[in-house]
Amino acid sequence: MKSYRKELWFNLPTRRGFVNITPDVEKCVKESGIKEGLCLVNAMHITASVFINDDEPGLHHDFEVWLEQLAPEKPYERYRHNGFEDNADAHLKRTIMGREVVVAVTEGKLDLGPWEQIFYGEFDGKRKKRVLVKIIGE
Amino acid sequence: MKSYRKELWFNLPTRRGFVNITPDVEKCVKESGIKEGLCLVNAMHITASVFINDDEPGLHHDFEVWLEQLAPEKPYERYRHNGFEDNADAHLKRTIMGREVVVAVTEGKLDLGPWEQIFYGEFDGKRKKRVLVKIIGE
C-alpha cells in the first residue's frame, strides 16, 4: 500500500469565497503514483469547508445568499461564541457545506462524475489556512 | 490491497425520491471479495445525494417537507442559477443531505448499525443518473 500527503495553502482576501481546487487535487493524485485507492480532501480549519458541486457563478451566489439566511453573520452578539471572536456564523456555515470529501481514485485519476468539481469554501478568510490531501492505495 | 468499482444507475420517474440501495451495496461488497476495508458510496451528480438514515416512510415525508422549507423549489426566479435550468434547489437540498457515505467493511460485510440503511436521494430526477461504489481493502 502506498500513501501520499500534501497540504494546500490559501489566503483569501475576502471573508467568504469558493476556490475550485480540482486541478490541485488531480495533480496530487498524479504525484502520488496511486492508481486505485481513496483520496481524502479536508479543511484543516473549522471555519472552512471542502465540498463538491458545480463550478457555476450563479449557483455560488445562491449558496452565499442561502448560507446567510440559514446562519447569518450579524448581529455578532446573536452567538455566544462571539466573545473575543466574530466568526460563529463561519462554524455553522461550514457545518452545512461539510468538512471533507472522499473521492475514488481509478486508473490513476480522480473518479468524478461529469459536473463534479472540488471546492475550498472559506467562511472566515483574510488569513492563511490549509487543506489536507491524503491518498492511500496502490 | 484489492480494489473494486461499480456504478449503480437510477432513473426516477419523479423530481424527488429516496431509494434504499443497501442490498445493492452489500452485493458489491460480496462481489469484491474484500473482507476488511472501506466502502465509499457517492452520488456522481451534484443534484443527488447518498446518505444513511432510517427506512421509514413517515421520516422520508418529514425530510421532503423539511428540505422544501430550507431550500424551496419555487419560485424558480429566486435562484440566480436558474437561468437555463430550474434545479438550484436540488443543489442546495443535496448539500444538506450529503454527497457520500463511507462505510466500514468487516468480515466481508457492511459494518452498519442496527437501523442504518443507505439511500440514494434524488432531487432532480426524470433522467439517468449514477452512484459510484468504490471499495478498497483485503
Place this chain on the structure above:
Amino acid sequence: MKSYRKELWFNLPTRRGFVNITPDVEKCVKESGIKEGLCLVNAMHITASVFINDDEPGLHHDFEVWLEQLAPEKPYERYRHNGFEDNADAHLKRTIMGREVVVAVTEGKLDLGPWEQIFYGEFDGKRKKRVLVKIIGE
C-alpha cells in the same frame, strides 16, 4: 494492509449533548499500530452524529440553539415520523451535523488541524449508543 475496528459506547443522561472523543480515537490509532492510512469514525445510530469542530462551550450552545431553529423538537406532531416515537427532530439534526468523519493517519497519529476536535453528537440520548472506529493502512 492492516485493519482495526473498535466500538465506543455512550449513554448520555440528557436528550442532547456533545462529547469530545478525540482522545479515544487517538488511542485507537495507537492501538492499531497503523502509521499511514485513513480513520473512519461514524455514529452507528441514525439520531446521533460524529463531527469535527471547536471544543468551545459558547459554540456548542450556539449549535444547540441553531439546530433547534432549523429542526425544532416540538411540537412532536409536526413530524409524521412521530407516531410511536418522538425523535424525528433528532434524525434531522444529525443530518445537518453529519454521520461520519474520515481523518488521515500520518506518522501514527490523527492528522488534525490546530483546532480540529472530534465530537460525538447525541440528539436522542438517555440510552446506550455506539460509535464505530475503523482504521485501514500500514
